[in-house]
Amino acid sequence: MKKIILAFDSVHFAQSAFDFAEKLNEKQPILLVGLFLPQISYANVWSYGDGIGGPLFIPSLEESESEYAEKNIEKFERLCQLNQIDYTVRKDFNGLALQEIKKESRFADLMLVGSQTFYENIGIGETSSYLKETLHDVECSTIVLPDEYVYPTKNILAYDGSPSSVYAIKQFIYLMPELADNQTVLLHLKSDEKDEILDESYIEELAGRHFKNLTVTKLDLDPKKYFATWVSDKKDSILVSGSFSRSAISTLFKKSFISDVLKEHKIPLFISHK
Numbered sequence: 178m179k180k181i182i183l184a185f186d187s188v189h190f191a192q193s194a195f196d197f198a199e200k201l202n203e204k205q206p207i208l209l210v211g212l213f214l215p216q217i218s219y220a221n222v223w224s225y226g227d228g229i230g231g232p233l234f235i236p237s238l239e240e241s242e243s244e245y246a247e248k249n250i251e252k253f254e255r256l257c258q259l260n261q262i263d264y265t266v267r268k269d270f271n272g273l274a275l276q277e278i279k280k281e282s283r284f285a286d287l288m289l290v291g292s293q294t295f296y297e298n299i300g301i302g303e304t305s306s307y308l309k310e311t312l313h314d315v316e317c318s319t320i321v322l323p324d325e326y327v328y329p330t331k332n333i334l335a336y337d338g339s340p341s342s343v344y345a346i347k348q349f350i351y352l353m354p355e356l357a358d359n360q361t362v363l364l365h366l367k368s369d370e371k372d373e374i375l376d377e378s379y380i381e382e383l384a385g386r387h388f389k390n391l392t393v394t395k396l397d398l399d400p401k402k403y404f405a406t407w408v409s410d411k412k413d414s415i416l417v418s419g420s421f422s423r424s425a426i427s428t429l430f431k432k433s434f435i436s437d438v439l440k441e442h443k444i445p446l447f448i449s450h451k
Contacts (some may be wrong), residue, residue: 178263179352180208182281182288182317183225188245189354190252193322194291198444200328204355211253212281213246213268282315287352291322294321318348318449320415326443332361333408334384338375341419341450345382349417350387356415361388365395367406408444415445 181198185191200211251268257264257428266282334349336342350357363384365377377393385391396407410418 178205178208179286179391180210180284182212182285184278184288184290185249185253186215187212188249191289191291191322192323193326194289195253195256196326197289197320197322198261199256199262201355204259209257209262209264210281210285211250211264211266212278213250213253213266216276237287252265272447279314281318281350281447282317285317287323288315288319290319291324318345318352318447321446321448323445324442326445327413328437329356329413329445330359331411331414332356332359332388333414333416334361334363335366335416335418336363336380337366339419343380343419344451345417345419345447345449346384347381349447353440353447358389360390362394363391363393365393368448412444415447417447419450 179201181201183191183194184197196322198207201207202209246268250268254264254266256262315400332349334346336346361384382391396404408414
């Protein structure tokens with residue numbers, strides 16, 4: 178049984194993320210922890226706590242916001258009971274936000290993030306860097322889900338030869354055996370000008386043991402410019418990526434990748450880092 182965190186703000190119910198959790202529970206029972214945060218930017222929750230050198234306090238809920246929160250908690254509990262999902266509710270986050278959420282992720286297998294408010298300002302100002310901080314600071318693997326997506330029937334394993342990309346693939350293998358039978362593409366992204374796939378036989382040995390329908394594809398185009406185009410017709414896929422190494426994969430986590438892939442093409446993104 179996996180322990181999965183599902184983060185909500187107090188006003189919006191992250192239905193897409195809940196639906197994903199429901200699908201996982203159908204395959205294997207999970208414990209779903211609902212985190213109900215006040216309606217402040219996820220970006221602010223994470224970045225300001227470190228950025229100014231002091232802790233971030235979450236303000237108390239306004240009365241109208243509190244009513245929304247209680248309704249969403251009731252909805253969460255009702256849906257969990259209806260779908261026979263073991264669940265826990267965490268609320269009343271009036272203390273140190275960063276420390277609280279990081280602690281939750283430390284004791285979880287997986288975190289799901291799925292709310293339109295999380296995407297609304299992507300690509301504006303420094304929001305994409307805030308998203309990077311969020312994904313970097315959580316202490317468990319994370320799946321970022323747009324509000325509209327197709328439950329994945331295909332896997333895309335982004336590999337550039339870096340340790341972080343291998344680590345993400347292994348975590349996906351261990352945490353998401355439900356998707357192991359999907360058609361899977363081991364996608365090589367060049368991290369330099371060399372044509373060969375770094376440690377090709379090693380990564381194929383690893384992936385081949387866990388994914389029966391595995392193919393290896395080398396993206397000869399510049400991933401910084403053309404990755405979003407390549408992935409544009411992969412709407413039934415989940416993308417697996419390491420994060421923030423100095424590599425071709427790290428270049429994906431810029432405005433073009435965040436806005437084009439997550440927002441426009443609507444695919445789930447699995448991220449894991451040490």
